[in-house]
Amino acid sequence: MKDVATPYEALIAHDRETQALAQIAGRLGWDQETVMPRGAAPQRAEEMGALEHVIHSRRTDPRVGEWLSAIEEGTLDEVGRAHLRHIRRSFERKTRIPAALAGELARVTSEAQGQWAKARADDDFQSFKPVLENILRLKREEAEALADGGDLYDALLEDYEPGATGAELQAMFDALRPRLVTLRDACMGAAQQPATLEGRFDERKQMKLARELARTFGYDMSHGRLDRAVHPFSSGSGLDVRITTRTSDVDPFNCFYSTIHEVGHACYEQNIDRAYLMSPLGQGVSMGVHESQSRIYENQLGRSAAFTGWLHGRMTEVFGPLSVTSPEAFFGAVNKLHPGYIRTEADEVQYNLHVMLRFDLERQMLAGNLAVADLEEAWNARFEADFGVTVDKPSNGCLQDVHWAVGLIGYFPTYSLGNVYAGCLHQALRADMPELDEKLAAGDVASVTTWLADKVQRHGGLHEPKQVIERATGAPVSVAPFLDYLEAKFGAIYRL
Amino acid sequence: MKDVATPYEALIAHDRETQALAQIAGRLGWDQETVMPRGAAPQRAEEMGALEHVIHSRRTDPRVGEWLSAIEEGTLDEVGRAHLRHIRRSFERKTRIPAALAGELARVTSEAQGQWAKARADDDFQSFKPVLENILRLKREEAEALADGGDLYDALLEDYEPGATGAELQAMFDALRPRLVTLRDACMGAAQQPATLEGRFDERKQMKLARELARTFGYDMSHGRLDRAVHPFSSGSGLDVRITTRTSDVDPFNCFYSTIHEVGHACYEQNIDRAYLMSPLGQGVSMGVHESQSRIYENQLGRSAAFTGWLHGRMTEVFGPLSVTSPEAFFGAVNKLHPGYIRTEADEVQYNLHVMLRFDLERQMLAGNLAVADLEEAWNARFEADFGVTVDKPSNGCLQDVHWAVGLIGYFPTYSLGNVYAGCLHQALRADMPELDEKLAAGDVASVTTWLADKVQRHGGLHEPKQVIERATGAPVSVAPFLDYLEAKFGAIYRL
Numbered sequence: 001m002k003d004v005a006t007p008y009e010a011l012i013a014h015d016r017e018t019q020a021l022a023q024i025a026g027r028l029g030w031d032q033e034t035v036m037p038r039g040a041a042p043q044r045a046e047e048m049g050a051l052e053h054v055i056h057s058r059r060t061d062p063r064v065g066e067w068l069s070a071i072e073e074g075t076l077d078e079v080g081r082a083h084l085r086h087i088r089r090s091f092e093r094k095t096r097i098p099a100a101l102a103g104e105l106a107r108v109t110s111e112a113q114g115q116w117a118k119a120r121a122d123d124d125f126q127s128f129k130p131v132l133e134n135i136l137r138l139k140r141e142e143a144e145a146l147a148d149g150g151d152l153y154d155a156l157l158e159d160y161e162p163g164a165t166g167a168e169l170q171a172m173f174d175a176l177r178p179r180l181v182t183l184r185d186a187c188m189g190a191a192q193q194p195a196t197l198e199g200r201f202d203e204r205k206q207m208k209l210a211r212e213l214a215r216t217f218g219y220d221m222s223h224g225r226l227d228r229a230v231h232p233f234s235s236g237s238g239l240d241v242r243i244t245t246r247t248s249d250v251d252p253f254n255c256f257y258s259t260i261h262e263v264g265h266a267c268y269e270q271n272i273d274r275a276y277l278m279s280p281l282g283q284g285v286s287m288g289v290h291e292s293q294s295r296i297y298e299n300q301l302g303r304s305a306a307f308t309g310w311l312h313g314r315m316t317e318v319f320g321p322l323s324v325t326s327p328e329a330f331f332g333a334v335n336k337l338h339p340g341y342i343r344t345e346a347d348e349v350q351y352n353l354h355v356m357l358r359f360d361l362e363r364q365m366l367a368g369n370l371a372v373a374d375l376e377e378a379w380n381a382r383f384e385a386d387f388g389v390t391v392d393k394p395s396n397g398c399l400q401d402v403h404w405a406v407g408l409i410g411y412f413p414t415y416s417l418g419n420v421y422a423g424c425l426h427q428a429l430r431a432d433m434p435e436l437d438e439k440l441a442a443g444d445v446a447s448v449t450t451w452l453a454d455k456v457q458r459h460g461g462l463h464e465p466k467q468v469i470e471r472a473t474g475a476p477v478s479v480a481p482f483l484d485y486l487e488a489k490f491g492a493i494y495r496l
Numbered sequence: 497m498k499d500v501a502t503p504y505e506a507l508i509a510h511d512r513e514t515q516a517l518a519q520i521a522g523r524l525g526w527d528q529e530t531v532m533p534r535g536a537a538p539q540r541a542e543e544m545g546a547l548e549h550v551i552h553s554r555r556t557d558p559r560v561g562e563w564l565s566a567i568e569e570g571t572l573d574e575v576g577r578a579h580l581r582h583i584r585r586s587f588e589r590k591t592r593i594p595a596a597l598a599g600e601l602a603r604v605t606s607e608a609q610g611q612w613a614k615a616r617a618d619d620d621f622q623s624f625k626p627v628l629e630n631i632l633r634l635k636r637e638e639a640e641a642l643a644d645g646g647d648l649y650d651a652l653l654e655d656y657e658p659g660a661t662g663a664e665l666q667a668m669f670d671a672l673r674p675r676l677v678t679l680r681d682a683c684m685g686a687a688q689q690p691a692t693l694e695g696r697f698d699e700r701k702q703m704k705l706a707r708e709l710a711r712t713f714g715y716d717m718s719h720g721r722l723d724r725a726v727h728p729f730s731s732g733s734g735l736d737v738r739i740t741t742r743t744s745d746v747d748p749f750n751c752f753y754s755t756i757h758e759v760g761h762a763c764y765e766q767n768i769d770r771a772y773l774m775s776p777l778g779q780g781v782s783m784g785v786h787e788s789q790s791r792i793y794e795n796q797l798g799r800s801a802a803f804t805g806w807l808h809g810r811m812t813e814v815f816g817p818l819s820v821t822s823p824e825a826f827f828g829a830v831n832k833l834h835p836g837y838i839r840t841e842a843d844e845v846q847y848n849l850h851v852m853l854r855f856d857l858e859r860q861m862l863a864g865n866l867a868v869a870d871l872e873e874a875w876n877a878r879f880e881a882d883f884g885v886t887v888d889k890p891s892n893g894c895l896q897d898v899h900w901a902v903g904l905i906g907y908f909p910t911y912s913l914g915n916v917y918a919g920c921l922h923q924a925l926r927a928d929m930p931e932l933d934e935k936l937a938a939g940d941v942a943s944v945t946t947w948l949a950d951k952v953q954r955h956g957g958l959h960e961p962k963q964v965i966e967r968a969t970g971a972p973v974s975v976a977p978f979l980d981y982l983e984a985k986f987g988a989i990y991r992l
Binding site: 016017018020021023024027028031035036037038039040041042043044046047049050051053054220221222223224225238239240242277278 | 513514516517519520523524527531532533534535536537538539540542543545546547549550716717718719720721734735736738773774
């Protein structure tokens with residue numbers, strides 16, 4: 001900072017340091033999930049608490065408000081205005097939440113993670129009920145503080161997908177639902193079902209191939225690393241973006257497609273214009289746009305006939321002959337629909353049905369139309385109606401996801417939004433790159449993902465989320481490309 | 497913090513959060529040396545800079561000064577008074593250093609680590625020269641701010657060994673030097689030289705045995721972990737104390753004794769009274785006392801005839817028959833004096849001669865009597881004079897240690913102080929535990945190190961450094977026990 005900084009310069013310098021501290025919090029999160037000694041947990045909780053306290057104090061520092069008031073926006077360029085938009089949004093939201101409420105939410109949701117994990121392990125929703133009731137009460141208070149008389153759900157959504165509304169998402173789900181259900185039923189009822197990959201796959205070899213896949217999709221290992229963790233995730237921005245995956249010796253696809261999914265998130269963060277590093281533009285702009293990247297890498301590219309053909313060859317080289325011998329049958333095996341309780345393991349066709357269930361239930365809970373006491377019953381009834389299967393235990397039902405336990409209400413629909421965005425991007429990519437399938441079939445994915453880096457990723461937070469997609473595709477966002485893609489692909493696999 | 501806290505309570509609550517942030521800085525340091533992606537260095541430098549800035553702001557917060565003035569020291573117990581002593585010392589020192597200088601030092605030394613590693617790998621002192629010049633300039637500014645007209649070197653020393661002075665250390669080295677040189681020359685000239693361990697030793701098996709050695713010496717793996725790094729180190733306090741070692745397939749002793757050395761440091765941090773966690777008493781009290789723990793673990797215990805007998809057995813089990821077949825000859829091989837450039841690989845007799853060289857050169861550089869441009873030449877000339885060997889390349893000379901690159905000037909002599917303290921503690925330990933050798937010979941080291949945990953480690957920062965040693969031994973600190981121990985041990989090995 002110069003000795004005499006303009007209000008804009010002072011604001012950006014202050015924010016830059018806060019961004020650096022937030023990156024550190026991400027690094028500690030990675031550490032906790034991968035390398036931290038078991039007995040360090042209580043000390044780590046105190047360390048994280050101290051860091052979060054510092055970050056929150058900086059983000060609600062009254063000087064930020066003063067700088068924001070003093071800046072003459074007309075003097076700023078596009079980047080400057082985008083900086084301001086992000087910082088103003090964050091400041092206004094954080095200062096609306098009373099400090100006591102913010103502190104209690106942080107404490108309660110931090111404790112709830114362990115309580116949720118225990119309830120899930122014990123398959124005991126009753127023990128978790130009072131915890132979730134408390135979280136819901138606090139989140140409602142938070143939403144009321146943020147909404148200022150407006151819609152509570154929209155107010156929470158704003159944290160994950162700025163500009164999106166519950167009504168708009170409802171319309172999206174209404175448009176997705178009938179065609180997804182029809183497609184699902186047709187696939188499940190088809191006479192000829194795809195094969196299943198059988199066998200045991202050495203987990204060290206899986207990790208080696210996963211690293212190769214990550215590089216193949218353009219992940220830069222000199223600014224990242226791939227490790228094993230209980231839950232796959234991507235963490236960090238800019239020059240240090242780390243990913244994790246998991247392995248199971250009977251399910252190599254879990255390892256490989258978790259990796260490719262996280263590579264999508266990570267490439268977004270790695271490919272943002274370096275000029276935006278440590279600025280409010282230096283991260284992915286929303287959860288929905290983030291998920292569009294992970295999904296298009298994982299599904300439209302990674303699960304395409306062209307790429308699975310290449311993967312079939314590599315897996316045969318690495319593991320020896322596979323139980324599924326032809327590339328065509330392998331393409332079916334990778335994409336096979338399967339009944340199942342768990343959202344994160346769902347196939348492309350059914351995934352969004354899992355999300356709709358959560359979207360409807362969390363909106364009802366927040367609106368006060370569904371009591372937490374009735375959640376388990378409502379979940380199970382809805383699951384049976386949507387999937388035709390009776391939920392056997394809470395860990396396969398309403399306790400399967402950590403989201404609500406950590407206060408993430410309004411987060412789930414961004415997964416589906418990401419799928420819809422991925423559909424739009426994929427359509428535009430195919431139009432721009434007629435040779436796409438030849439490239440994928442040759443394992444030359446990185447030259448494909450440069451299209452995404454250029455059209456989407458490099459812009460970081462410069463544009464608003466929906467605008468990012470519309471600028472990249474040159475067309476309004478619509479569910480049609482995603483549904484068309486699914487119907488064509490699964491129609492071919494299942495010979496519908 | 498209660499709503500109405502006393503000044504003492506307010507100070508301690510504030511300091512506790514600062515301690516938590518300082519632990520995070522340690523965690524990032526570990527990350528940087530073990531798992532950080534190569535290309536992340538510039539971003540990490542900025543992250544560390546932001547964190548150090550926050551920590552520095554908190555430590556120099558004017559409220560700390562107000563609380564310190566408001567506290568009535570007479571109302572405090574021993575622990576409270578020790579808290580106050582540490583916080584006051586830190587506050588007074590830090591408020592003397594301008595914030596901009598502190599920030600620049602943090603940034604520059606963070607970047608310098610990578611620059612040093614590259615220069616060392618390239619054996620190119622010239623590329624590192626401007627970096628070191630910059631660091632020296634900043635450290636001199638820092639020393640001037642701290643010394644307030646007093647001795648610059650003493651001012652820096654205070655950060656590592658409160659209460660010690662350059663003159664006192666000079667006297668210690670003057671007392672050590674003649675007897676060490678005489679002993680070294682006698683050993684090197686002895687008719688019968690110990691055997692050398694030959695062969696190749698699988699590096700994975702080395703790491704496995706290193707983990708066993710760590711546990712054998714009492715290291716708690718549930719609150720730590722052992723990894724490979726370029727430079728062995730210990731990092732963290734309390735419930736998360738991590739260590740590193742290195743491996744070479746022709747030199748397993750490097751791996752094992754680096755491990756045992758770091759275990760000494762780590763056990764000190766792990767064994768501090770849990771009541772002191774996250775308080776100013778929750779870390780080792782000084783570098784010298786710290787080094788006394790690592791040295792007594794490594795040398796007086798780990799390189800004793802009794803323990804090397806046990807290690808000989810374990811290595812034979814793990815690696816198969818060794819080139820050195822008798823435990824007696826193995827004891828000689830472990831302790832064999834060898835000409836060599838590298839301080840960290842030096843034997844017990846010559847180690848402190850390496851430190852003296854650094855002590856003299858860094859004092860000259862800080863005083864302005866030696867330019868960085870002349871460092872390489874001065875180092876090489878002095879090395880040849882002291883060791884009779886010509887330095888062949890900078891990585892074997894003035895680029896071998898990371899210390900100066902990270903701004904540690906005044907740190908080296910604490911290694912020798914640690915050796916002297918270890919000599920005092922070892923004498924007292926033998927007096928208290930006549931059955932010491934039987935225990936070591938049985939590999940029952942952890943029950944020996946509990947003596948150190950009780951006499952030294954658990955007290956953390958409660959007493960002043962020299963006081964810690966004198967309370968543990970019941971005698972004033974002296975170089976005599978250390979020199980007597982060396983002369984007896986090496987006299988026996990070399991049949992002098």
